Amino acid sequence: MGFKFDYFLSTLPTLAWAALSNLRLAILAIAIALVLGIGLTILRTYKIGPVNAAIAVLISFVRGTPLLIQIFIFFYVLPAAGLNLSPMVAGVAALSFNSMVFVSEILRAGLGTLDPGQIEAATALGLEPRSIWRHVVLPQVLVRCLPVLVNESTIVVKGTALLSVITVVEVLRTAQQMASASYRPFEPLVGAAAVFVVLNLLVSGGARLLERRLVTRTRTA
Template identity: 50%
Template sequence: MKFDISYTLDAFPRLFEGALITLEVALIGFALSVTLATLLTVVRTALNSRVLNVAIAVYISFIRGTPLLVQIFLVYYVLPVFGLNIGPVTAGILALTLNSAAFVIEILRGGLASIPKGQSEAARSLGLSGFALWGKVILPQTFMSSVPPLVNEFTQVLKATALLSTITVVELMRVSQQIFSSNYHPVEVLSGAFVMYFLMCFVVSRCSSLLEANFAIRRA
């Protein structure tokens, strides 16, 4: 069977709609994961509780030690057993959030370790403490130093949304499956999906480079 680009071009409008859903789910899931990871990082550092540290370590080990697809199925199929009936999109976002947060916690821990202790001591000597210390001194520097790995994590989340097609989330991969199941030209349709994924990741990468350059100028 010859490659017929007309099927790719015909599929682009629907693929674009699927790409928007993919981007929306990825952005929401990643934003929630960064929020959750930030809260856990602040609480863990501030309290320095052995019990909390062990609980977070177990959580991270579980996420890293199991496939994301299994985690998606657990959220989608197991939660309703306990009375939590959520739709596929909500389940997908929750699974992506819990998965990504485990990696973001480690990213933020590395960024936190890169901040000289003198920064906190100087801030405290000026009367800053608690939320002011974290919000104005520690967290901004932590995020600035963590931009490259955070962007890399976002691209991983963006690509991982393809797995949500298994729980009927109508994102880019699911739309591709629907199209080639009707026209029987999977190569052409998946080539279009490939282009969509590449463009999204490329734009994210370029935005990351501009953001890093901006931070470099500010530091200088």
């Protein structure tokens, strides 16, 4: 069965439309993961023994298990505990939960690059811890960690394809449906791959523009 280029082209509009679901899911998951990851990072800096021990277990679980298993836990296990989630909500929750840990690890590494003298100076000026984090620490850490955070964002975008296993209609599930209807899996799957490449190029390009603006703003500040 040869590759039909005209059929491949005909799949792209449908797959591109389906990619909007991937994009929405990824943006929501990334935003939640960033907020939770920042909170987790701040919490770890307080060095509360039992809390840090629990966080260490959480990190080990997330890093040691496949994302697909975590998605199944949110979609199939939580309902057994009385928490019923729709496929999209479960998918976003699983992606956010997974990415939150990696965002926290990225930011924790970024904290090590800061000059402690800045925090000491801010403390000497009488700034509250919340203000120090908001105005001194986080702006610098986020700029320094932006390339790695972008890489994590592309992983989240690709991870949205796994949500097809819990019936979320996105690019991969749409490609599978087209393959089942036409008995030609090659072209739709190649089309899905092409769409994901474009999505991640858009994410990377947008992040580069943001990084340039942030660097320029920092230099002129």
